[in-house]
Amino acid sequence: MTSKTAGLPITPPLPLASAVSMGFSPERLARLDGAMQAEIDAGHYAGISVMVARRGKLVKFGRYGRQTLERAEPLREDAIFRIASMTKPIIAVAMLALYEEGRWQLDDPVAKFIPEFADLKVIANDGSRVPLDRPMRMRHIMSSSAGFAFGPPVGSTNLHVDDLYAAAGLWNGTADDMIARLATLPLEAQPGTVFRYGLQQEVQGAIIRRLAGEDLDTFLERRIFAPLGMKDTGFGVAEDQRARIVPRYTLDANLQLQLAADQSAFPTLAGHAAGVKPKYLLSIAGLYSTAQDYLRFAQMLANGGQLDGARILAPTSVRLMTRNLLAPGMPMRFNEPFEGIGYGMNVGIVLDPARANFNGGAIGTGSFFWGGVHGTWFWVDPANDVVVVGMVNQESAGNPMTGRPYPVTDLRGLSRSITYGALLEPEL
Numbered sequence: 001m002t003s004k005t006a007g008l009p010i011t012p013p014l015p016l017a018s019a020v021s022m023g024f025s026p027e028r029l030a031r032l033d034g035a036m037q038a039e040i041d042a043g044h045y046a047g048i049s050v051m052v053a054r055r056g057k058l059v060k061f062g063r064y065g066r067q068t069l070e071r072a073e074p075l076r077e078d079a080i081f082r083i084a085s086m087t088k089p090i091i092a093v094a095m096l097a098l099y100e101e102g103r104w105q106l107d108d109p110v111a112k113f114i115p116e117f118a119d120l121k122v123i124a125n126d127g128s129r130v131p132l133d134r135p136m137r138m139r140h141i142m143s144s145s146a147g148f149a150f151g152p153p154v155g156s157t158n159l160h161v162d163d164l165y166a167a168a169g170l171w172n173g174t175a176d177d178m179i180a181r182l183a184t185l186p187l188e189a190q191p192g193t194v195f196r197y198g199l200q201q202e203v204q205g206a207i208i209r210r211l212a213g214e215d216l217d218t219f220l221e222r223r224i225f226a227p228l229g230m231k232d233t234g235f236g237v238a239e240d241q242r243a244r245i246v247p248r249y250t251l252d253a254n255l256q257l258q259l260a261a262d263q264s265a266f267p268t269l270a271g272h273a274a275g276v277k278p279k280y281l282l283s284i285a286g287l288y289s290t291a292q293d294y295l296r297f298a299q300m301l302a303n304g305g306q307l308d309g310a311r312i313l314a315p316t317s318v319r320l321m322t323r324n325l326l327a328p329g330m331p332m333r334f335n336e337p338f339e340g341i342g343y344g345m346n347v348g349i350v351l352d353p354a355r356a357n358f359n360g361g362a363i364g365t366g367s368f369f370w371g372g373v374h375g376t377w378f379w380v381d382p383a384n385d386v387v388v389v390g391m392v393n394q395e396s397a398g399n400p401m402t403g404r405p406y407p408v409t410d411l412r413g414l415s416r417s418i419t420y421g422a423l424l425e426p427e428l
Contacts (some may be wrong), residue, residue: 017057028422084372092346149189150198205283236277250395362420
């Protein structure tokens with residue numbers, strides 16, 4: 001059933017502008033409608049929301065599909081999504097807010113803020129645990145190269161270092177319990193030698209709590225969400241607003257959509273009802289948000305740290321966040337290394353669009369981006385002054401960490417090629 005709702009929002013998150021005034025061909029940009037709707041009509045996705053902005057003006061807002069498959073209601077304009085790892089860039093901004101106050105430096109030892117890490121060891125090839133040959137520094141935590149294991153092994157699987165992490169019950173208890181358990185585990189590599197996606201942002205969250213002296217949700221609300229007007233972003237959703245949460249779907253073996261068994265914000269929180277704030281506020285992936293809220297966050301970064309008079313960061317801090325912090329020759333990687341991609345503070349950085357095999361293509365050099373395991377995505381392209389936010393909630397949608405191609409169209413790539421194919425006058 002066709003159920004497209006494409007147009008301008010009732011309450012726009014940014015000032016509105018016509019596509020042509022911002023250098024886009026309206027006809028070409030309208031290809032987003034046909035492409036996204038085709039995926040809905042094919043039964044590949046239940047509901048998709050996409051917003052395109054340029055030079056701080058909203059030029060496209062498309063909503064496609066249904067709020068739920070069980071009812072005919074179109075996808076709500078104010079639909080709330082689980083944004084999973086798109087929590088990470090928000091945590092980076094929180095860290096940088098404290099950096100600007102002089103509370104930490106890139107070359108500070110992490111143990112200065114997390115004393116539990118004072119005696120960390122590294123697992124050697126023979127399974128023994130050896131001392132660190134260098135301090136774990138804040139730059140390692142901020143660039144996901146601190147040495148903690150998580151997910152599929154980077155190198156040899158003989159030592160099963162990931163099994164040690166899985167058996168540690170890291171997610172059982174509070175965030176402070178998690179730090180205490182993490183301190184007992186070996187690193188899989190010396191700090192600063194291997195990019196490893198995963199646990200670093202949990203350490204960042206612990207540092208935020210300790211330096212700020214308040215709970216993570218309180219700090220994020222006070223320093224980021226309230227100033228930016230992100231009224232629908234948080235670790236939980238008010239009970240009277242939970243009907244706005246988009247159910248999470250999955251594809252069965254026959255590529256038919258069905259309700260996912262777990263409706264929590266993230267798999268490590270399995271069993272938590274959708275929208276209920278958990279005891280553990282997950283820094284790596286725990287937030288809910290809307291396309292409108294996240295567009296305001298992304299536009300703040302595009303503007304050099306401010307939006308509508310609210311200054312969140314200095315332009316220099318945004319530049320630091322969005323520059324490649326990995327050591328020379330160290331690739332950003334999941335199962336395999338990515339070409340043409342670096343990593344800043346909780347965001348990927350496009351170093352060479354033509355060679356980038358993750359978020360590459362026509363996107364401008366220096367663009368920064370991230371996504372979530374349930375299919376959400378965003379990018380900021382400073383070269384072309386373009387910001388795009390996409391929202392969908394589907395199990396493993398477009399997730400490159402699975403190590404296998406997603407069986408239906410990648411919405412992220414689709415939105416990139418159509419958006420840039422419509423940008424005919426980038427000088428405007």
